[in-house]
Amino acid sequence: MILVLSLAPLLLGFTRKTKARLLRRRGPSIFQPYRDLLRLMRKEVVLADNASWLFRSAPYLIFAATWVAAALVPTFATGLMFNWSADLIVITALLGSARFFLALAGMDVGTSFGGIGSSREMMFASLAEPAMIMIVFVVALIAGSTQLSEIAFHMLSHIELRVSYGLALIGLVIVAIAENGRIPVDNPATHLELTMVHEAMVLEYSGRHLAVIELASALKLLLYVSLIACIFAPWGLAPHGADFRGMAFGAVAFVAKLAVGGFLLALFEVSTAKMRVFRVPDFLGAALMLGLLGTLLLFVSRSL
């Protein structure tokens, strides 16, 4: 758990750095996020007059839910402690509850931008979740389980190439992009009022609250990357009860995967432009269709 926590900002920073590099900018150091967080920690909190207890407790809950979710994903070793306590659906749902609180917090102060953010976020979510479930469906069909470590183990044990994999992978990537509010769905860097989604919700946050939330979103990014990694590229995961070397190897592999993921993400973001809010549903609908297609193809291939 500590590991993911510590790595998350690094991934964020790395992504930003690469983006900047790709744009021929020098860009901030990859450790910049840590500094931001620490600075925010020290700043005092400016609280809107009619902010309620919900507003103040939300960041911690969001953070906690995301953190638990992230900790449930086998990062560098399968069969981590308590992995069995939840499966992929639970992870989705945990992120869902984090989102729930975030959206509520966005509406708590009673500003127009908060509302915009929450409503759009919920719309995206309402389309992203079915897609996610479809992907889970595909994966569960193949691996016969929704337990991540089981899935990873199964993937490791019999490597096979299937169309459905590809479809599911694309779908998952789309979902990940949408969920993390990256370009083209949302722009994490913008504060241009009418285009922001995630930023709009956290608009009223400041100081340590903001820090916690930023950390949580960084965690979320990490979570998705490691999720993709664990499902579609489970190589190097240390098996259950492996010795220290295996663990270390797994860790290295994990970091490498993160780097690759972050690089690809940056590449993608640089190469595309943000789309209009009402085109996002089509974008996510595509993911949903991919998932469905995956299942059907799977049936076909099974029946053959």
Added chain:
Amino acid sequence: MGTLAFDVAHLFAGGLVLISFMLLYQDRMTGLINIFALHAVVLSLSVAWQAYVQHSPHLFLTAAIAIIFKATIIPLSLQRIMVRLRIHRDIEVVGGVGVTMLLGICLVALSLVVILPATAAADPLAREDVAFALSVVLLGLLMMVTRRNAISQVIGFMSLENGLILAATGAKGMPLVVEISVAFSVLIAFIVIGIFLFRIRERFDTVDVQELDRVRGGGR
């Protein structure tokens, strides 16, 4: 004897049907009433004949009732009512006489078709009696349907009852209860109708039933 009895009964019954047709055809009030009187007379004759044939004297009573009430009292009082209501010279429009006649003939045919095969068991006299009675009933009903004037409706109704009596007498040895009941009911019916006509007279200037229908309560 058998054939003679049969022929006479046949004659009367047929005559009754014929007069029903005349009723159907007649559109003058006064004429209508006279024809109805004739109807009643013929009825009483046939009843009397049946009484003679069947050796059942109580039927003569029925005949008497018919001749006294239906042939005499009712027509007279109806005349009085009409004079009182000043409609005795009215000529009631009967929609499409030809059509009505045609319909009547079809009805007669129908009644024959219905009754004759059904009563194969009974003796011929009763058979044709009932058959004609049915046609008289149907014609009376037809008259009630086609006439707009209350009086002619009443007359239609009474010709219908005549048909019933014809049937009742035709049925051999039907106990007295029925005749009395019929006469009784006709009596009551007549009285009630009379009361109604007077009441109606108090309210409306015509006995036209459609006037009555205009004042219906309820509806929308």
Added chain:
Amino acid sequence: MSLTVALLSIAALLGAAGLAIALARSVEATRIIYGLCFGFSLILFVAAVVPRGAAALTAALPLGLPWIGAHFRMDVLSAFFLAIVNLGGAAASLYAIGYGAHEKHPSRILPFFPAFLAGMNLVLLADDAFSFLVAWEFMSLSSWALVMAHHHDAENRRAGFIYLLMASFGTLALLMAFGLLAGSVGGYSFADIRDAAHGPSWKSGLVLALVLLGAGSKAGLVPLHIWLPLAHPAAPSHVSALMSGVMTKVAIYGFIRIVFDLLGPPEFWWSMPTLTLGAITAMLGILSATIQSDLKKLLAYSTIENIGIIFVALGLALAFKANGMALPAALAFTAALFHVFNHSLFKSLLFFGAGAVQGATGERDIERLGGLIHSMPRTAFVFLGACLAISALPPLNGFVSEWLVFQAVLLSPSLPQWSLKLLVPAVGVALALSAALCAGCFVRAYGVAFLGRARSIAAKDARETDPWSLSAMSGLLALCLLAGLFPSYMIDTITPAAKLFVGGHVPTQGDIPWMSIVPIAESRSSYNGLLVFVFIIFSASVAALIVRRFGSKAIRRGPAWDCGYPDPSPATQYTGSSFAQPIRRTLGNVAFVARDHLDMPPPGDTRPARFGIEVHDRVWDGIYTPILRGVEFCADQLNRMNYLTIQEYLGLVFIALVGLLLVIAIWP
């Protein structure tokens, strides 16, 4: 024993109804009657949960159909539902002790409330068709009277009309179904029906269709749901809670009782209408809920959604059972019953909350609420909990049952029939979509009603509700949490019913370490609500501690920043309808032909700009309006018969006579 107790307390409830009529004048009537209801419901609850032998208890009274008598039977299924009903009933009574205080005409509610409870209980215990239907319709009738309690509002009268009409339509459908099951000899007791040899496939198919119509119309299955969003809000809130949280469950019970118990072994295609209708119901229900601005209507629509989920689970159970796959069937069945239980909890809670809000502000329209979290914090807290639960968020109970449903859905590929193979994933998507939309819907409801700034005076100076209501609500919330943390106990409670009706059962959960639940096998999937809960609490507190320890603790209150355009008037907040706008535009335009009209005057024109939303209920337009038109038309046409003259009437007789004589004449 417990059956006797149950019957006695039902009789006592009816007695309480009579007492209410007697006490109509007294002021204390409210407390007395609701107190009695509370007590008897608790007794019934206990009678339902006390352990019994495996065998079902039966009793027969010399009532009802003379040559059959009234049979009553308490088996695991009816006991389970009995527990749910009376839990809800007790909560509602407790709530009403406080809530009923500001009722203007208590005499219009008090007599019918106990009768309603008694009716629902009787349905669950009835063991012959006649008693079942009597209880069923009695339930409808008494609840109708409660819907008509506030009869001055024309809208409520309309709701009552549609409600009772649909209810008796459903009863007629069930009646026919029973007629078909009982056969022409009239073996109406369930025992006879069970023993009776089951007829050809078309016959059981017909029965299934009729049951879907009958039970579906009561449960609120699309397209028979129209009465529900009208009637549930019309009733007083504690009654709405009962109707939405409990009565719909009684309808589910009826469906299970007939289809799983009386109708004999299922065929696989039975599941398809059930699944399809369930999925459509779930989607349409939650979509309609999302665009509602009347809080209680919103809740009613979300009830429809949950009914859809339950029917999907039942359909899966049917499919698996028909294919002899006992374990998955048991899983789906368990999920269904579990969701029944959960929904009865949090839906009652939500309606209580809505009632509290209405009592405090006199408003049901969320667009005129807001900021209640400040004025009524406790209500806001419990309502939040209920929203989390119904949005299927861990670690609360709503999530567990939906998780089980998904597990069942994930098992569908092993079904042999291709049609099902292809149908079930689509249904799964529908479920996921409705679950996600549900979260959105309740973020909207809670955010607009409780958060932000007050949009009306009434909302600004609202007061916290009375302790009775609060205790009822908190109790339900606690149950939600417990059911979420220790689902294994619930599942084990349901297991015997699953054994009885689908012939299999999920592995016993009680003895699994760490109290986690494993529906099929450890390797497949498992969930541990308690652990997740502990983790979240732990990490949240850790985070809070660390931040407190190292970060600054300073807090400055200031005006909202709002990107530099703060606007003091609450009207500038994001409203419910604007919150729903993305959904309206993406999904609503398909489901409701929803359109936004913006009428923006040109610059210099002083006319105010207008924004309108137009939403069509396709079900209503497509099915009910034509029916209404047809009835109107026939009524008008036939009504001409009222204005004929006497001749024409005689003519009718004449024609009838001649016609019949013709028939006789041509008769061979």
Added chain:
Amino acid sequence: MNGFAVQPVDALLIIPALSALILAFLSGYRLTSRINLISSGAVFLFAVALLFSRPAADNYLFVDDLNVVFVVLSTFIGFTTSAYSASYIGHEIEVGKLKPTHVRFYHAMYQSMMFAMNLALLANNIGLMWVAIEFATLTTVLMVGIYRTPEALEAAWKYFILGSVGIALALFGTILVYMSAEPVLGEGYDAMVWTSLMRHAAAFSPRLLNVAFVFLMLGYGTKVGLVPMHAWLPDAHAEGPTPISAVLSGLLLNVALYAVLRFKMLLAANAAAIAPGPLMIALGLASLIFAGFMLYRRDDIKRLFAYSSIEHMGIITFAFGMGGPLANFAGLLHMTMHSLTKSAIFFAVGHIAQVKGTQKIANIRGLTESHPVLGWGLVAGVMAIAGLPPFGVFMSEFLVVSSTFARQPLLAIPLAFGLLVAFGALLLRVIGLAFGEPSDSFGEVEASIVPLFLHLALVLLMGIWLEPHIAVWFQNVAGMLG
């Protein structure tokens, strides 16, 4: 019970006849109404006594399981109605709608109608039965016209014309039955006496019986109020005094139905004759559905319930047409329940029309608020007549629909449809009447609510707990009906 000087059977006829004579010469409203009440009560007692001691059948009168049902029922309703009419007519006199002479006439007619009905029910002789029914028609005609308003006269006139035509057709049918029996039983009474007719029905000429049944069905069906011979019924119910509406719905229709049933049994006993079922089923369904739709456009409260009577007569005829133990049982039960409930409804309606001073549905609102007792009574009555439990009508409708659906699904569909249509209309109206802002009312009336709630209580009781003896008894009758 045999200790009585007169046989109960004779008493059933003598008492009303005598009191009719007495009442014809007495005036003074209090006294006459009390006499009316007493004699009806006595008649009811004798009818109950009939349950225990049954005389042997003779050529004129006889008693068997079937007509005892009808006798007890009709005398009971006659009794309660006379109790009700005491207060109702009292109010009518106060407001001057009726003159004392009319009242004298009214009571005399009431008793003679009771006489005629008992005679019709007890008659062992088809001719006698016919006479009695004719007489009953005439008396009711006079009572319908008693208000002498144009509407009343028109209603009475219509009733009279249609009724007499129907009666005439029935007579023709009766004659035909005699003719068909005469070859077998020989001339004279035997050929007109139920007991002997039933014994030898198998030997009669079937085709003649068919023709006869057509006439009898249409003739007596007119009095039952079946579509298309129903036209007299709504007006007669609406324009007469409300007690008479109650009696018409509660008694007269049953008596006519009784006649139809008798002849149906006759045909059923003859294998070669066409089954009477289909005709009854057709007429029943027609009446049900037609009346169901007609309910929607009524704006007169008494016409509304008159049409509902047509609807229920349709259901009952349908049930008897279906035949078989279940359906027949249901038919009998439904008839009993309908009589009780419908008369109860008319009791309520009469007082409602008096307190509101109008019969227009549109002008009556919010009864449960302005007059809770009457209002809730009406609601309960309508719910009962609409066949909602726990009232007794539900039991019969349950049996009819379910057994029909089990035997002839295609027949059950229109049946259920008609029930639903009619229910919709009734519900719509009763919601309008009983709820909403109360409309202003004219003066109060000392309502006699005892009969109303007595009937409702009976219906409720029989809906929940049908007394075993009654059940067995009905089952026997259902068996008789075949």
